[in-house]
Amino acid sequence: MQELDFHKYASYSKPGPRYTSYPTAVEFNPSFQEAELLEAFKRADKQIPLSLYFHLPFCKSACYFCACSVIYTNSQSKKERYIGYLAKELELLRSHLDTHREVVQLHFGGGTPTFYNAEQLDRIIANIKNTFSNFAKDAELSCEIDPRHFSLEQMQVLKKHGFNRLSFGVQDFDPQVQVAVNRLQSVDLVQEKVQIARDFGITSINFDLIYGLPLQTIKSFETTLLEVLRLNPDRLAVFNYAHVPWVKHTMKIDPKTLPSPQEKLALLQFLIGFLKGHGYEMIGMDHFAKKDNELYLALQNKQLRRNFQGYTTKKFSQTIGVGVTSIGEGQDYYTQNFKDLKRYEQALDSGHLPVERGVRLSGEDRLRKEVIMHLMNNLELDFHSIEKAFNIDFKTHFKDALNALKPYEQEGLVAISEGGLKTSPTGAMLVRNLAMVFDAYLGVQSGARRFSQTL
Structure with missing residues (x-):
């Protein structure tokens, strides 16, 4: 990777979608x-096939870096009530959808899925499998794990139901950073909980980390990464902290303690080099995997895909989102459930699926979706394959977008040939910026209040 002029490349930071x-x-x-x-x-x-996403929204306390749709509670009755409404939604789906179709993915996100105890998790999963009865033998069954709320009994339930992938929320091991973001968990605690998963034969373990957190430095983050290496996860997701002060609890982070765009770029370049030097290759935008991992192998074969559950080697599947705020995806639509828990419950009580909003994709949307997603996933584009699939001339159809990429090409961030384009290792750090030139909607709206910074 070329040496960066951090002040220059920080100027590329702008509000943009992920x-x-x-x-x-x-x-x-x-x-x-x-x-x-x-x-x-x-x-x-x-x-x-089908992919199932279940949003389990409850957390015990707020992590100040989190902008997810969560509900803070200690109430067991609220969790029990929610289990009942998940059952209502599943019953409605059974009446409107062929639930005997093959299921290739099931993902529990949140919130904190493991804030539910073992018995509650067992009931939720049993109800899912009673509704969707045809799970593929190689289906990916994954769950987000908060090490502070994860027990041997919960692991027993997940293993019993065939879960084979766990993603541990680590974020940062530095004590000062943890205090600043209200997420206290020791290395020993995480090690103990990872060992539980390993003891049950889980061979696909991911750690979520974040760079750009308050008080974070290259030196402190290197210490975190060294501890991560010792725990030996199979994959890493290292997210760019997006400070969104319009989300209430993120206002508790003092902006003066956040790294500057230049410092964040230095952090990013450091971690990419550090992880590569220790056997982890960059996958897509913000993920890393060992060279023997299926995600890395899929990237080499240009078969990596990404959906709301994360990166996957599976072919396209229709995502059914279940639970408050969940998003579903089909070939030509997206749909999202109500974000407000009361409205979600009211819809189900009246016998309706809790749809709040969505969009049907036009032919142009589907074309641009293919271009943007393939670039985000595989860091390159093959013009000919897109031309064949959509019956277009790529350079004519995307003339304006290719012109917009010329400054990036001149800087060596992307190479454009007759048959395609490919990002450089440094350009991969700016892949959101590169994808934005193909987004037909950005020119007709102001993104400043809608999106986080790309760097």
Whole structure:
């Protein structure tokens, strides 16, 4: 990787999407309701498998870096009530969807999924499997883990039901950083909980880390990374901290303690070099994997995909989002459940799927989605394959986008040839910026209040 002029490259930082979807969630609109979702279910290709995402929203306390849709509570009755509403939603899905279709992914996100005790998790999973009965033998069953709320009994339940991937929220091991973001957990605690997973034969363990947190320095982050190496995860997701002061609890972070864009770039360049030097290769935008990991192998074969559950080697699947705020995805639509728990419950009480908003994709949306997602996933584009799939001339159709990439090309961040484009190792750090030139919606809206900074 070339040496960076940090002041120069920090100037590339701008508000921009992370492209977990295209069109992005800001384009979802309330005109897409339950009737539109049911029509989407009817026209969906029944040969395409299903992917299930369950949002379990409860947390005991706020982590100040988190901008997720969560509900803070210590109430057992609230969790029990939510289990009941998940059951109602599953029953409605059973009446509108062929739940005998093959399931290739199941993911528990949150919130803190392991804030539910072992018996509660057992009931939730049993109900899911009673509804969706056809899980593929090689299905990915994954769960986000807060080490502070993870027990041997919970691991026994997850193993019993076939879960094979766990993602541990680590973020940073530095005590000062942990205090600043209200997330206290020792290295010993994380090691103990990872060992529980290893003892049960879990061979795919991911750690979530964050760079750009308050008080974080290259020296302190190196100490965290050395501890991470000792715990030997199979994959790493190292996210860029997005300070979104319009989310209430992030206001508790003092902006003066945050690294500058230049310092964040230095952190990013350091961690990429450090991890590469210790056997972890960069996968897509912010993920790293060992060279024998299936994600790295999929990247080499240009077969890496990304959905709301993260990176995967699976082919496209129709995502069914269950629970408050969950997002579903089909070939030509996105849908999102109510974010407000009361409205979510009211919809189910009235016998309706809790659809708050969504979007149906046009042909142009689907084309640009393919371009943006492939670039985000594989850090390159093959013009000919896109031309063949969508019957276009790439350079003519995307003339404006390719012109917008010329400054990046002149800086050596992307190489454009007759047949495609490919990011440089440094350009990969700016892949969100590169993808943005293909986004047809950014020119007609102001992103400053909608998106986090790209660096």
